[in-house]
């Protein structure tokens with residue numbers, strides 16, 4: 469689907485969609501728990517559905533309820549050991565989180581299965597999670613090829629993970645850890661990027677009664693963060709809620725900073741989600757910002773270029789770049805190497821989206837440099853099958869000088885199927901064509 473957006477500034481209030489990151493974790497832990505869990509999750513997306521599908525393939529029964537999901541866990545034997553379906557195919561869709569979380573979970577469950585996926589997923593890295601699982605007893609088919617077959621008995625011990633590839637490896641191992649005999653130590657080398665995502669994981673584990681010990685270790689001239697989990701029961705909290713998604717709300721808050729005012733409701737201002745930093749970044753660029761108990765508001769003031777490190781907030785690069793294109797002067801987005809490993813090479817696709825709309829952006833090493841002039845002419849943007857590129861282009865297009873066409877805009881469904889409905893509710897003017 470292509471969409472053509474007529475320039476019309478966005479303003480008003482939208483409710484946040486449910487956090488995809490939190491939903492993945494609560495669904496997985498509910499499937500491993502000792503009883504039924506009701507998950508309050510008022511919206512869903514292709515990525516959340518991919519995790520649901522994988523857990524169902526392993527034997528969990530997941531029903532859509534009025535409020536979200538009711539998860540009946542993977543059946544267990546009399547001693548409480550999960551008995552997953554054998555020979556299942558787990559279709560991870562295009563969700564990197566689902567693949568990197570389900571791989572260690574499937575290995576820990578110990579029943580043979582295959583992990584499949586589509587689009588760019590097979591090309592996104594699994595090393596050294598793959599090698600660490602293999603050296604602890606998992607038998608895995610060839611790396612880099614999906615479906616990936618998993619079998620064998622995963623043993624406990626120390627799993628060494630570098631902190632600068634994907635925090636999803638750490639989150640996946642930690643969710644698998646309570647099932648692994650002998651206990652697990654996940655040793656993450658510093659610098660540990662996207663760190664806040666692991667706090668989302670440890671918070672979710674604690675909600676399910678799992679004790680995680682977090683310490684630091686120094687060895688020679690290297691430092692590590694150490695996560696220790698003993699084998700233990702995963703206990704259902706009964707009912708649990710998915711909070712609002714800061715990563716997707718960031719697009720509306722960027723639009724608010726460009727024109728606005730825009731408010732997003734249903735957000736926890738003390739959330740563990742690193743992407744709550746969008747408010748700080750918008751304010752750094754000069755926008756007027758406000759957070760109150762249940763949400764955030766941004767409003768235009770003269771935006772100016774700044775330097776922003778995104779080591780911990782990779783998913784904020786598209787909305788930050790949108791604000792930067794409408795700022796005066798240079799914005800340097802630094803520490804962005806991992807952007808190359810997302811649904812697209814996001815350093816390149818963010819650059820291209822701005823360039824296609826008549827703006828000026830370049831990639832310099834691992835930095836993205838946006839030279840803002842306060843306006844964008846508009847043009848034709850290829851979403852590159854990347855939801856965050858489509859959403860960024862839409863926010864830029866609403867404030868451009870002439871109409872903009874976004875090719876392949878249906879990819880928003882990966883995290884935000886109702887994105888264009890909310891766009892319209894803020895006054896955006898969109899025409900869809902096949």
Ligand SMILES: O=C(O)C1=C[C@@H](OP(=O)(O)O)[C@@H](O)[C@H](O)C1
Pocket residue numbers: 488489490565633634635636639661662665782783806
């Ligand atoms: O754990 C998670 O929910 C996520 C972690 C991040 O990935 P990396 O740790 O690979 O940067 C982020 O980009 C992704 O969208 C979601």
Ligand SMILES: C=C(OP(=O)(O)O)C(=O)O
Pocket residue numbers: 515562563564565566783810811856883
């Ligand atoms: C990178 C993302 O997700 P995942 O890694 O789960 O595919 C994202 O949502 O931007």
